[in-house]
Amino acid sequence: MAYIPGFFMIEPSAEQSKHRAAGLFVRKEKKFDVDIFREQLKEIRLETRRNSAALIEQLKKTLAECDGIETTSAKDAKEAASLIKAFAGDREIASINKSNVVINEIRPELHRVGLKTYLRYYGEFKNFEGDKFQKKIEDYWSLPNIHDKHLVESFDIKRRIPITSPSESKDYIAILGVNAISAEDGSVYFLQHMSNISKDIEQAYKVVVVLSIEKILKNSIDAVNHTRAMGIFGLESILLDLIPHDVEKFDFDSLPLVKNEKAKEIMFIIYDNGRSDLLNTPYQDLFLCIDCRACARQCPVGQHIPFEKDMVYSPKNYLLGSLQGWLHPFEFCLHCGRCEVECPVNIDIPSLIWRSQFEYYERHPRGLKKRLLDDPELLAKLGCLSAPISNWSVKNPFVKLLTEIFVGINRDANLPTFHRETFRDWFKGAKNV
Ligand code: SF4
Ligand code: SF4
Incomplete structure (x- = not known):
């Protein structure tokens, strides 16, 4: 009936x-x-x-x-x-x-x-x-x-x-x-x-x-x-x-x-x-999500991501969007883990974000900017070798503007001071004092 x-x-x-x-x-x-x-x-x-x-x-x-x-x-x-x-x-x-x-x-x-x-x-x-x-x-x-x-x-x-x-x-x-x-x-x-x-x-x-x-x-x-x-x-x-x-x-x-x-x-x-394609894949835990957005409340980057202001943001929504192909991989994630701690069904969002990034860059080439930012060790070595010129340049407003335009680092960001002396050398010297 x-x-x-x-x-x-x-x-x-x-x-x-x-x-x-x-x-x-x-x-x-x-x-x-x-x-x-x-x-x-x-x-x-x-x-x-x-x-x-x-x-x-x-x-x-x-x-x-x-x-x-x-x-x-x-x-x-x-x-x-x-x-x-x-x-x-x-x-x-x-x-x-x-x-x-x-x-x-x-x-x-x-x-x-x-x-x-x-x-x-x-x-x-x-x-x-x-x-x-x-x-x-x-x-x-x-x-x-x-x-x-x-x-x-x-x-x-x-x-x-x-x-x-x-x-x-x-x-x-x-x-x-x-x-x-x-x-x-x-x-x-x-x-x-x-x-x-x-x-x-x-x-x-x-x-x-x-x-x-x-x-x-x-x-x-x-x-x-x-x-x-x-x-x-x-x-x-x-x-x-x-x-x-x-x-x-x-x-x-x-x-x-x-x-x-x-x-x-x-x-x-x-x-x-x-969604059904995610079942029986490493992303199947996304199916457990109840869309409570508790993870959004904890995420330190959500308010600063430049997407449409009334998008319903949550780390899970961003990840799902990237898997569906309407968003890029979640590059903004700091992998702080706060979203996972807050999630009532324990979805390990940070690991899934890592995985989706790796999978994406297995299929797509990384540009110079991405390769540089992905390798902080190399950047630190170059900065130390070129100190004090590197320290002058990261504080120079014109260089900061160029860095923002071409590398994507905000001009107001405080970058570290580089030293030619390594930590090991400094420690040896400190022991001898
Ligand atoms: S791990 Fe990433 S997505 Fe999760 S709260 Fe931290 S910054 Fe946000
Ligand atoms: S906290 Fe967990 S259940 Fe809630 S929206 Fe985020 S991922 Fe989904």
């Missing part, structure tokens, strides 16, 4: 936390244990990775039984964009949510097929803009360490959005990357901190739900826990989004409402873009 899948919003919820706090106090319930939750999450993700192909097939069967849902598959971003364009008809305005899949991967192709995309999310941050607020969060290390304060358990299902009854709509299309979907019953889960996603599901004339294949979980219990984990482990990384971004906004709220006689049209796209 045909039925309608549920669309659920999982949101920060003080209400539920208060109940649990009361339960701890009155009924002596056990405290939420973040380490146990992390282990459960790993199990859920391993299961998803092991059974990915079967889960995709199961979901297709489930969705085929659903009323008013069109389900398609896209092997890459280009195919997804042309499906969306055909579905949108003559509509040009699209609202997108802050998802890696939609923003980083599909959006450039949407622009190529003539759709204008806007992040409604940033429009909702307008009250946070201002120098004072920006100053507080521009430094990653000033984020408040929420886990240390045990503020971890505050994400719950707040509401179910009705989708197929006739309603009032606005004349735009919403393209939403999903956080999790249950293969068993097709229920869809979004993590929402503001109200942009639920507004889009309620108001958009047509809705596209992009299901990247690692977001297909066995059942609704796993899907809820996966989505809650995104909120719990990624809570601090959202604070990074509050930094005012120079993004084009569109006032969806001021679009007029029009009576929609028919049920809302919904299209699900099962989206791969190279």
Whole structure:
């Protein structure tokens, strides 16, 4: 029998936390244990990775039984964009949510097929803009360490959005990357901190739900826990989004409402873009990722990488982008390891970044600049042999400018002072004093 899948919003919820706090106090319930939750999450993700192909097939069967849902598959971003364009008809305005899949991967192709995309999310941050607020969060290390304060358990299902009854709509299309979907019953889960996603599901004339294949979980219990984990482990990384971004906004709220006689049209796209190729390769752990962006909160280089400002940055997204071929290898990585420490499913991102770099340069020649910067030992030897001329030149503004243009070292960087005397010679001399 045909039925309608549920669309659920999982949101920060003080209400539920208060109940649990009361339960701890009155009924002596056990405290939420973040380490146990992390282990459960790993199990859920391993299961998803092991059974990915079967889960995709199961979901297709489930969705085929659903009323008013069109389900398609896209092997890459280009195919997804042309499906969306055909579905949108003559509509040009699209609202997108802050998802890696939609923003980083599909959006450039949407622009190529003539759709204008806007992040409604940033429009909702307008009250946070201002120098004072920006100053507080521009430094990653000033984020408040929420886990240390045990503020971890505050994400719950707040509401179910009705989708197929006739309603009032606005004349735009919403393209939403999903956080999790249950293969068993097709229920869809979004993590929402503001109200942009639920507004889009309620108001958009047509809705596209992009299901990247690692977001297909066995059942609704796993899907809820996966989505809650995104909120719990990624809570601090959202604070990074509050930094005012120079993004084009569109006032969806001021679009007029029009009576929609028919049920809302919904299209699900099962989206791969190279993900299934990663299974059974050394990169298969990327399939465990829940996109919480806890690794982004810890990464010291993320804020300084020159890509589009509203790209959804995380070390994992950058690595995946380089494996998919739309980004260069992650040259900016310092291999500090902070992302791995923070990752709730223990993905060894730094090693995978190394591997992807090696593999890339096995296939592509390294230019002179890259070879020089890859060999600090050689640079140090040349600097020492030519001291004090080398010391004069690294402080000379004109040479600094040339070094920035041709070698890529920022002119404001403090370079080391070179010495002709080796450490061994210095040590021998120091012993003889
Ligand atoms: S290892 Fe690289 S990607 Fe990870 S936190 Fe450090 S700089 Fe960022
Ligand atoms: S790789 Fe990053 S985004 Fe993915 S689960 Fe780990 S911390 Fe979260």
